[in-house]
């Protein structure tokens with residue numbers, strides 16, 4: 001092992017207990033997966049990251065605006081492409097307003113930071129993404145977690161706050177429309193009703209549903225695009241194949257929420273704006289994220305669920321019921337790593353989630369559907385996945 005160039009050995013001892021080095025080694029192995037492997041790992045669900053119109057959108061923006069935005073959105077870094085992208089995102093999702101951030105991560109940090117502080121309580125689904133957890137913690141709000149997708153558990157926490165001696169007057173519930181690791185869907189309508197009953201805001205992270213579920217947005221399909229007490233975030237880095245994030249707002253209060261975020265979201269104010277080329281690429285991708293493409297994605301996602309669900313040893317270990325993500329619970333982190341490595345040898349890229357990304361005991365292989373896969377090729381890749389899992393678990 002290389003030694004750290006520091007006179008304090010405590011750093012070295014501490015580092016040796018961390019997984020940083022191991023994660024970096026893993027990263028080197030996956031960098032070419034999109035070109036050379038059958039891709040069941042990337043989040044470029046519609047294959048738009050490499051679409052000629054998306055490439056040209058980016059190239060044209062580089063030619064007209066240059067490589068970087070040059071400054072934060074509020075300090076001269078707002079370009080026409082940002083405004084156009086915001087209008088397009090609002091239109092696509094049926095919301096009234098959108099605000100573009102430099103990533104989905106910073107969108108979540110920004111919106112939660114702008115809504116937190118003393119007097120607020122944030123209730124997060126136990127499977128909420130790290131960016132929601134970090135945003136809630138950084139916001140200064142009191143933070144509690146409820147069992148994944150369990151409305152009764154959430155109701156208990158909401159009721160406990162309402163009847164406590166010193167209730168937090170501002171409550172926000174955070175969930176994902178499609179969960180990033182499990183791939184299952186949140187009961188959005190029920191969550192929205194429950195939040196309304198307790199006068200709470202609902203924040204829905206649409207990272208894995210924007211342009212990836214029929215209708216293009218899970219909130220829109222649930223009839224909640226204009227629900228004023230429902231805020232949404234999304235990333236432009238998954239089905240749109242680009243990079244960046246957004247907050248999406250609907251209902252009569254949308255302009256006021258947007259104004260508040262513009263003035264208080266620290267990751268909006270103190271972060272350099274999304275590069276114009278990236279914004280233009282996302283906009284071009286949005287124009288291509290048609291129902292026809294999403295339909296192909298849905299058919300391939302369904303094939304993954306059907307094939308894996310038909311395997312005796314896997315049926316009880318998969319959870320997804322919507323969207324493009326499917327994951328298989330593995331018996332150990334080591335077997336998950338081994339299965340992913342063996343599949344790689346066979347030319348198939350799948351993701352492996354194991355500590356520290358997930359708690360001990362729930363390591364998973366994660367497969368993502370892609371609109372561009374031919375169903376017969378997908379079926380034989382899935383047969384290899386099932387065979388390989390059986391082999392490493394034998």
Ligand code: PMP
Nearest residue numbers: 103104105129180207235237244
């Ligand atoms: N939310 C969820 C649910 C995600 O899966 C991700 C990406 N892993 C993010 C937010 C962050 O998005 P980005 O990669 O654009 O920062």
